[in-house]
Amino acid sequence: MIQEKAQPLLRYINRYIPLTKSEEDKLLAKVTYRKYLKNQYIIQQGDICKYECFVISGCTKTFHLDTEGQEHIVMFSIEDWWTSDMGSFITQTPADYSVQCIENTEVIQFSYDNIEAIYDQIPRLERFFRQIIERAFVASQKRIVRSFSLTAKEQYLYFKKQYPKIEQRIPQYMIASYLGITKEFLSKIKSQIVLDQ
Amino acid sequence: MIQEKAQPLLRYINRYIPLTKSEEDKLLAKVTYRKYLKNQYIIQQGDICKYECFVISGCTKTFHLDTEGQEHIVMFSIEDWWTSDMGSFITQTPADYSVQCIENTEVIQFSYDNIEAIYDQIPRLERFFRQIIERAFVASQKRIVRSFSLTAKEQYLYFKKQYPKIEQRIPQYMIASYLGITKEFLSKIKSQIVLDQ
DNA sequence: AATAAATGTTAATCTAGATTAACCTCTTTT
DNA sequence: AAAAGAGGTTAATCTAGATTAACATTTATT
Numbered sequence: 001m002i003q004e005k006a007q008p009l010l011r012y013i014n015r016y017i018p019l020t021k022s023e024e025d026k027l028l029a030k031v032t033y034r035k036y037l038k039n040q041y042i043i044q045q046g047d048i049c050k051y052e053c054f055v056i057s058g059c060t061k062t063f064h065l066d067t068e069g070q071e072h073i074v075m076f077s078i079e080d081w082w083t084s085d086m087g088s089f090i091t092q093t094p095a096d097y098s099v100q101c102i103e104n105t106e107v108i109q110f111s112y113d114n115i116e117a118i119y120d121q122i123p124r125l126e127r128f129f130r131q132i133i134e135r136a137f138v139a140s141q142k143r144i145v146r147s148f149s150l151t152a153k154e155q156y157l158y159f160k161k162q163y164p165k166i167e168q169r170i171p172q173y174m175i176a177s178y179l180g181i182t183k184e185f186l187s188k189i190k191s192q193i194v195l196d197q
Numbered sequence: 198m199i200q201e202k203a204q205p206l207l208r209y210i211n212r213y214i215p216l217t218k219s220e221e222d223k224l225l226a227k228v229t230y231r232k233y234l235k236n237q238y239i240i241q242q243g244d245i246c247k248y249e250c251f252v253i254s255g256c257t258k259t260f261h262l263d264t265e266g267q268e269h270i271v272m273f274s275i276e277d278w279w280t281s282d283m284g285s286f287i288t289q290t291p292a293d294y295s296v297q298c299i300e301n302t303e304v305i306q307f308s309y310d311n312i313e314a315i316y317d318q319i320p321r322l323e324r325f326f327r328q329i330i331e332r333a334f335v336a337s338q339k340r341i342v343r344s345f346s347l348t349a350k351e352q353y354l355y356f357k358k359q360y361p362k363i364e365q366r367i368p369q370y371m372i373a374s375y376l377g378i379t380k381e382f383l384s385k386i387k388s389q390i391v392l393d394q
Numbered sequence: 395a396a397t398a399a400a401t402g403t404t405a406a407t408c409t410a411g412a413t414t415a416a417c418c419t420c421t422t423t424t
Numbered sequence: 425a426a427a428a429g430a431g432g433t434t435a436a437t438c439t440a441g442a443t444t445a446a447c448a449t450t451t452a453t454t
Contacts, residue, residue: 066346074338087335090328096339123320130327131287133334138284140337141271142293147344148377149263152411171431180345185411187433349441368401382441384403 002108005033009054009108012080017128026121030114035106042083042099042107049088049095051109055081058105059169062097063177073177076102076166082132083107102170152181153189199305202230206251206305209277213325220319227311232303239280239296239304246285246292248306252278255302256366259294260374270375273299273363279329280304299367349378350386 006028013019019027036042036058043049045065060083063073074097077083088095089112110118119126146155156179160167167175172190173183181189203225210216216224233239233255240246242262257280260270271294274280285292286309307315316323343352353376357364364372369387370380378386 064342064346066342068346070346072342072345074341086331087339090331090335096342119324123323126320126323126327127316130323130330133327133330134283134287137330137334137337138287140334140341142284144271144337144341144344145261145263145269145293147341148269149261149265149267173431182412183432184413184434188411191433370401379442380402381404381443385441388403 002028002031002033005056005106006031006108008056008080012054013125013128016131017124019122019124023122023124027118027125030110030118032109032111033106034109036101036104038101038104040101042101042105043085043088043095043097045096045098046094047088048092049085050112052082052084052086052089052115053099053107053109055079055083056106056108058107059102059166060099060105061102061170061174062099064097071177072180073174076163076170076174076178078166078169082136086133102174147180152179152185153192155179156186156189157193199225199228199230202253202303203228203305205253205277209251210322210325213328214321216319216321220321223318224315224322227307227315229306229308230303231306233298233301235298235301237298239298239302240282240285240292240294242293242295243291244285245289246282247309249279249281249283249286249312250296250304250306252276252280253303253305255298255300255304256363257296257298257302258367258371259296261294268374269377270371273360273367273371273375275363275366279333283330299371344377349376349382350389352376353383353386354390 009031010019010024033056034053042051042053042060055077057079060077061073062075062077062083062085063071065071075083077099083099085095085097085099087093088097092112119129146158150158156175159175159179172186176183176186179186206228207216207221230253239248239250239257252274254276257274258270259272259274259280259282260268262268272280274296280296282292282294282296284290285294289309316326343355347355353372356372356376369383373380373383376383
């Protein structure tokens with residue numbers, strides 16, 4: 001079961017580092033497959049995050065609920081992306097974010113209890129995770145700069161260009177939340193863009 | 198020379214993972230000590246970043262120059278912090294950021310040519326770097342949420358509380374740039390805060 | 395000590411984007 | 425087919441923060 005389901009994960013890992021058959025088996029013994037329905041929560045803000053998830057199919061949003069009850073989306077995850085509240089996972093303290101499925105979603109879960117053993121038994125996987133996180137950090141820093149140096153319209157055009165697959169699967173009001181603007185203003189931007197052409 | 202100068206680095210690493218004397222020696226053989234004067238550049242936007250630097254003393258700013266010539270500060274680094282353009286370093290492509298010294302600054306440099314060897318020879322250091330980057334990523338994500346959910350005044354108060362040491366060493370106009378606001382508006386915020394008390 | 399350069403403040407005016415509120419599709423459910 | 429819900433649009437009004445510009449203060453340079 002896990003052997004078939006985890007194929008996309010193995011393919012993904014092999015783009016970074018080569019794994020021997022034995023290493024693949026060791027890994028698959030330590031992870032689990034799970035299916036969520038649309039609207040289900042993978043993590044709830046306030047809970048302790050027990051898993052890092054690799055998305056096999058579907059789509060999730062990671063968001064923070066602020067003191068005013070406003071939702072701020074920090075990322076979307078589709079096939080071949082990761083999702084979790086890493087801060088909560090690495091420190092085992094209450095999560096700052098919720099992760100909710102926007103579509104029916106299949107994931108491979110790396111549990112907190114097993115992740116150390118995975119690193120110890122397959123050192124190359126520790127390298128792999130280091131590289132993944134380095135890239136995530138770089139992307140996050142760039143997003144901060146964009147939010148300071150680009151107008152809302154420019155940020156929206158960047159998002160469309162960079163993540164065309166995500167843009168088409170997700171309601172506009174969630175994209176607005178991701179960009180840090182209101183859905184009304186995104187609507188205005190879109191009608192402006194139509195006029196531009 | 199490097200033995201004395203690198204003491205803060207070894208102390209810092211030992212807070213995360215224990216190193217044997219032999220591992221320490223292996224590490225020190227692969228890193229170099231360097232001193233920069235105030236206003237000197239450690240990295241220039243457009244160059245390829247050859248080093249990740251651990252700050253022994255002093256203070257740096259990491260900033261991006263946008264197409265309008267505007268400077269956007271993404272981070273400050275003081276003693277016991279890291280500085281580099283990680284995106285440029287890991288991919289060996291032109292840097293998006295410059296790193297400039299705000300004070301005379303001493304660093305320990307990890308060169309691109311040696312970092313792989315360090316990881317291979319001292320696997321525990323790869324774990325250490327993974328953990329450092331995980332934390333940096335978490336902090337970066339949290340900063341994005343703050344920039345969306347807090348007013349400029351709230352963000353400034355958060356910065357003061359979180360980094361009191363940095364706040365006192367750095368000109369206000371750089372803090373404004375870090376917060377993504379103008380120096381004039383920060384000045385207004387500060388006079389408001391005085392009235393609040 | 396005088397001058398210049400860097401940093402910080404205040405106030406008037408302007409604007410990108412928020413807020414509010416009414417209305418318009420589509421889907422989905424009954 | 426009617427009703428309800430989810431998602432999206434438009435327009436009027438409002439506001440946090442930008443811009444401009446003049447001036448004040450501190451620090452460095454001669």
